[in-house]
Every structure is written in structure tokens, then in C-alpha cells.
Amino acid sequence: MFVRPSLMRRMPSMAFRGPKVWLWRWRRNPLRRRADAVEAWVVLGAWLLTVVAGVLAGLGVSRAVEHQLALERVEWRPVVARLADQAPGAADPGTSSGERVWGEVVWTGADGSAHTGQVRVDPGSTQGTPVTVWTDAQGRLMTQPATKSQAQIRAAMIGVLVGISTAAVPFVGVRVLRGRLERRRLDQWDTDWAHFGPLWGGRRADGR
Known part of the structure; x- marks a missing residue:
């Protein structure tokens, strides 16, 4: 037949395919064509x-x-900034860093210019609390x-x-x-x- x-x-492919021969296209045999x-x-x-x-x-x-x-x-570079206003929330010694709130801070750049920005601070922190922030060469606020x-x-x-x-x-x-x-x-x-x-x-x- x-x-x-x-x-x-x-x-089904298994009905007519024999055992797989590795690299058969690279071996010389009479059945290999130029296209192979x-x-x-x-x-x-x-x-x-x-x-x-x-x-x-x-x-x-x-x-x-x-x-x-x-x-x-x-x-x-790290710069010491100061909290411009009291941070929202109540001060809690047991508060973890993950529960911090946003607060506005001010700092002076290397050229003497004043800068402001929003950073995470402990709830209830008072005005003037020192906060370490990172800035680039232009004095812009950056992450650590x-x-x-x-x-x-x-x-x-x-x-x-x-x-x-x-x-x-x-x-x-x-x-x-x-x-x-x-x-x-x-x-x-x-x-x-x-x-x-x-x-x-x-x-x-x-x-x-």
C-alpha cells in the first residue's frame, strides 16, 4: 500500500515517522537533497x-x-534637610518606617540656593526636624x-x-x-x- x-x-506523526536521526541534514546519503x-x-x-x-x-x-x-x-550626595512644617499624624515611638507620611523639607544646595521637596518622615515629626536627603549635582531631590x-x-x-x-x-x-x-x-x-x-x-x- x-x-x-x-x-x-x-x-498522526508517529504513524509514519521513524526514529529521529540527529544531524541527518549534515550527513551524506542518497536521500538528502540540496534543499536539505x-x-x-x-x-x-x-x-x-x-x-x-x-x-x-x-x-x-x-x-x-x-x-x-x-x-x-x-x-x-547626602544633604541634611529640615522639616518645613509639623508632619501629619501623632508621634509614636513604635511606628515602623513603612508607616511614614509625606512631609515637606527644605535644604540649601551647594551653590547656596534654597530647595524644597517632599520626603517620607515619621508621623508627628516637629518642624525643623533634620532629615537626610539625597540630591544630584543640580540640587534636585533623588533617592538613595x-x-x-x-x-x-x-x-x-x-x-x-x-x-x-x-x-x-x-x-x-x-x-x-x-x-x-x-x-x-x-x-x-x-x-x-x-x-x-x-x-x-x-x-x-x-x-x-
Whole structure:
């Protein structure tokens, strides 16, 4: 019994596929066609592009983030500010830092100019209470910069995410390309069968 490739597509793959042979497109055999070799090189190049693009993008972004965080540690400075007004809420010695409230503080920049900003303070803090804040070179209010170890972890995480996102583009392209090559190969099988199938069947009918 002979089954055309067009009908074989509708059957479960395990019904007509034999054991998987690794790297069969790279091995010399009479059934390997030129299209199979071309597909092998194209897929190999696409996979290499996926790996290289992901690694380079991840490393580049990771180094850039770590460099930026290092600049922040150098340029940002702690400044002692004063609470402009009494903070809302009642003072409670047992209050945790997570229950702090917003309060307006004032401080003097390196050039002598006055600055104001909103920071988290303990509830009920009185006017004039000293509060340590972080500012950049222009005297703008900033958060406390990340330590060196924190910067390394943050840069590594961002680099991994960017690397995966970048590699996903050629990866999807590889999957689409392989699907098209597979459909093209099956169509070629149909064409070959339509040409040689009747000849083969004729020989079998003559008993040869």
C-alpha cells in the first residue's frame, strides 16, 4: 500500500515517522537533497544569530546600567534637610518606617540656593526636624543610590531580560522560517510523487 505525502500530513506523526536521526541534514546519503543542506545552513545561521544577538544585547545593557548606577553613587550626595512644617499624624515611638507620611523639607544646595521637596518622615515629626536627603549635582531631590552589590544585581537582571527579549526576535523568525521550509518540502514531495508515482505503480503492476 502506498500513501501520498498529501495524505500522510493528515495522519498522526508517529504513524509514519521513524526514529529521529540527529544531524541527518549534515550527513551524506542518497536521500538528502540540496534543499536539505541549504535549510541546515540557514537554520544554523539563524540559531547563531539568536544566541549572539541575545548575549551581546544583554551584556551591553547590563554594562550600561551598571555604569549609570556607578555615576549616581559618585554624583549624588547626602544633604541634611529640615522639616518645613509639623508632619501629619501623632508621634509614636513604635511606628515602623513603612508607616511614614509625606512631609515637606527644605535644604540649601551647594551653590547656596534654597530647595524644597517632599520626603517620607515619621508621623508627628516637629518642624525643623533634620532629615537626610539625597540630591544630584543640580540640587534636585533623588533617592538613595544603589550600592555596588545592588547595582550589579540590578544590572544583571535587566541585562537578562533585555537579552531574552532581543533573542526572541530571531528565535521567532527561525520558527517561522522552518515552518515555511517544511511546507515547501512537503509540497515538493507531492510534486515528485505526482511525477514518479504512476511510473513506480506501473512497474509493480507489471510484476517487475
